Amino acid sequence: QLQLQESGPGLVKPSETLSLTCTVSGDSISSRSHYWDWIRQPPGKGLEWVGYIYYTGSTYYNPSLKNRVTISVDTSKNQFSLKLSSVNAADTAVYYCARQLGLQSNKRALDIWGQGTMVVVSS
Amino acid sequence: EIVLTQSPGTLSLSPGERATLSCRASQTVSITYLAWYQQKVGQAPRLLIYDASIRATGVPDRFSVSGSGPDFSLTISRVEPEDSAVYYCHQYGSSPFTFGQGTKLEIK
Numbered sequence: 001q002l003q004l005q006e007s008g009p010g011l012v013k014p015s016e017t018l019s020l021t022c023t024v025s026g027d028s029i030s031s032r033s034h035y036w037d038w039i040r041q042p043p044g045k046g047l048e049w050v051g052y053i054y055y056t057g058s059t060y061y062n063p064s065l066k067n068r069v070t071i072s073v074d075t076s077k078n079q080f081s082l083k084l085s086s087v088n089a090a091d092t093a094v095y096y097c098a099r100q101l102g103l104q105s106n107k108r109a110l111d112i113w114g115q116g117t118m119v120v121v122s123s
Numbered sequence: 124e125i126v127l128t129q130s131p132g133t134l135s136l137s138p139g140e141r142a143t144l145s146c147r148a149s150q151t152v153s154i155t156y157l158a159w160y161q162q163k164v165g166q167a168p169r170l171l172i173y174d175a176s177i178r179a180t181g182v183p184d185r186f187s188v189s190g191s192g193p194d195f196s197l198t199i200s201r202v203e204p205e206d207s208a209v210y211y212c213h214q215y216g217s218s219p220f221t222f223g224q225g226t227k228l229e230i231k
Binding site: 046047048060062101114 | 173
């Protein structure tokens with residue numbers, strides 16, 4: 001059964017870099033059939049799409065975060081990661097990793113989600 | 124960026140009633156590139172419907188979508204207590220992908 005699991009520090013200081021990893025089990029990131037996404041949700045608020053990566057390393061980021069965000073992939077570990085630099089309180093959120101259902105333009109809904117991990121930005 | 128505006132903010136219904144949740148896009152979006160998610164308290168979002176009308180695995184046929192750009196609707200034909208959640212629309216036809224702000228469905 002496909003599962004995604006986020007991991008990383010739950011507390012990050014302002015101006016530092018947030019780093020999270022998503023471990024995929026039950027499927028291969030290198031299967032060539034999916035994009036892999038990060039989405040975040042501030043406390044009590046809605047969802048914000050952060051970006052996605054393909055197993056080749058090709059990425060697309062939300063322009064609102066583009067200068068601060070980096071998504072990378074490690075196919076040997078079946079993981080993909082998120083780095084967000086120069087964080088501030090507005091980056092406090094639950095961060096989810098998720099899988100796009102397929103590569104076709106009509107199949108890019110997010111069908112599998114991790115449970116999410118809460119990251120607080122505070123000194 | 125396509126902005127999705129959902130209404131109402133909160134919907135309160137009794138079991139067995141019909142729920143209609145709306146999602147309006149700021150630019151043209153095909154229903155083919157629209158998805159709906161259900162998020163219960165403390166849980167990750169769950170994909171309900173995508174690609175116009177395809178229900179994700181395990182989603183009952185009480186859930187359906189309709190509409191054409193810019194106005195779309197998610198309909199729950201007869202709400203049940205377990206439908207209590209926040210519902211989000213999501214467009215993936217134009218980058219950056221975006222979500223609506225959510226509609227909270229309360230079951231009395």
